Amino acid sequence: MALKTVRIQDVAQAARVSTATVSRALSTPEKLSEETRKAVFDAIRSTGYRVNHAARNLRMQRTGAVLILVPNLSNPFFSQILAGISGVFMETDYSVLIADTHGRAADDNRLGDYALTRVDGIISLDGALPAETMQEVAGQGAADRMIFACEWVQDTPLPSVRSDNVEGARLAIRHLHGLGHRNIAHITGPEDNVLTHARRQGMLEERTRLNLPARDDWIIRGDFSLESGREAAHRILTMDQRPTAVFCCSDQVAFGLISTLTAHGVRVPQDLSVVGFDDIELSEYYVPALTTIRQFRRKLGARAARLLLDRLGGGPATPVPGEVLTVEVELVIRDSTAPPPPLAP
């Protein structure tokens, strides 16, 4: 049953050459004579040889794999990024490992273990890695084999690829302002998240620039989730002075918000406008179709993948250590925003 495993040795025998030659045929075919090369490839075909990665990796002192750290695999936001990453690595001989960090489940040494022995490089979509983990990684020479995508860790020298979050927030506010809104609320992400800060900052900047009124309770703490959108809705419903528009830190939050507002008789966009962030596939098909800030997630993933690939290649393509690649965002206007109702409460 278990077919006898065919080794490089067997190929060598069949081709009447040495194992070294077979190995060379695979890695640097141009260095062989036409004749030998053909013989080897014929032998490979006829024996059905497939390289044993464990052996190769052992000898080459590498693992042939990269690890993607995802904060939450069940969040559809990440799937396109993964698709982008995986698309790039598919072309290489790297395997892609995916691990869910579950918010914080990166048990102490778990990441360290992976970083140091199981993979050649890491792309973290999680900007909330414990400081000690970061220390460890940085210290152990894994520093130039790890990058961030989407999220990042503040004050770390690791490169990162990210959307222009500040600009995205500005676009959202500007759009609402253009429609005539003045009283604009914002539902943020979790306080310890970098995206939360960037987007809130953009929002605040633009609000100041446009001279819009600021009320403390118009900044509502959320956590990117549907559920937190629902909670924010309840908060808004009980406000003495309601905003006429809400800028959400994610599309999911926007959905949670709209769904709950609608259930309570507040119509979007007639009574209240909502802008999301991300532009996940569903946003176009929500009711109402969601006005949102589009992130080019697939592109972002692909960029990150290539960046890591460059670093792993050890090529000279390693300019600034702390480089930041910014991916543009764009405002997508759909049906969840409209001018504010004529008679403000």
Added chain:
Amino acid sequence: MALKTVRIQDVAQAARVSTATVSRALSTPEKLSEETRKAVFDAIRSTGYRVNHAARNLRMQRTGAVLILVPNLSNPFFSQILAGISGVFMETDYSVLIADTHGRAADDNRLGDYALTRVDGIISLDGALPAETMQEVAGQGAADRMIFACEWVQDTPLPSVRSDNVEGARLAIRHLHGLGHRNIAHITGPEDNVLTHARRQGMLEERTRLNLPARDDWIIRGDFSLESGREAAHRILTMDQRPTAVFCCSDQVAFGLISTLTAHGVRVPQDLSVVGFDDIELSEYYVPALTTIRQFRRKLGARAARLLLDRLGGGPATPVPGEVLTVEVELVIRDSTAPPPPLAP
């Protein structure tokens, strides 16, 4: 910079034992004397030793990884399944590789290559693998290291874990019938998909049992996507005799459908009821909240993972080769279904 890699040999030296003992301390600590065990673990700590997986895998003739084949990574439906799978393997020393098959992009030998050299086992969420690929896998002795989850391939001896699709469809129809609907349409998945067949079959069975009218154009071809829901909506809008309810093969299709119907003035559920399938997170937050058939995706993933784990362990836990584990489904009633409008067209 590159810390000199510490080998098992170094640990052995530090602990004044042989490498064999160190190895044993790691794999079968109970076989060592208290004293030695302690010495070894101290040495491991002090040297900062971490096992080299390539070496271990080479020696043990395994890869330490499993592969998950996903038809489409960007579909949020799969993320929870992945989370379930990955949760189980997290507890083991297996790594989880994830590959997007892109519908059919499993280039000829690509899967074969992986199956045979890079991973110990495979969970395919893709039931549309090319026949030749299946042949190859089956022939090469990978047969007892591969299982299906969610989808499956007809007439293959490989085990699979799946939701009770037929029952799900029955539940949906029964629910609509109970509300008073008689004219029920169904949007299917792609014709070559096993889920399409199972769900349509359940639907047809129940329709027959309940003596509901059948019209050919009430079975509309779709493909699980948002876009196909939109297309189906257009189809329905132009029908001379419209159904009063539609059972969709996925939540995404339902969203596409509802979104487009709403845009054309058809109200859900007042004018037309819609039932989905899957119960993805968003369904609860859609407007209207979607009545749907819930699949326990995380559980399904976890089951599949454990099933594969059993088989890999080589344990006796390998009963019937073609076994099928069925995961129950349940009807979740929300706001997208209601009694049909009083005056039928």
Added chain:
DNA sequence: CACCCGCATGAAATCGTTTACATGTTCACG
């Protein structure tokens, strides 16, 4: 004609584990 260089190839060391087998010690039992 002697020399050297470049080229294609082969022999063998090496990567870091696990594990079959050998060794030595202890202890129970007749």
Added chain:
DNA sequence: CGTGAACATGTAAACGATTTCATGCGGGTG
């Protein structure tokens, strides 16, 4: 007191590739 089982540990042979270094050959050059 001799024998052997049970146990703890060590020795060394794999696992299957890559790569350094050596070798032999042919041809251009002075």
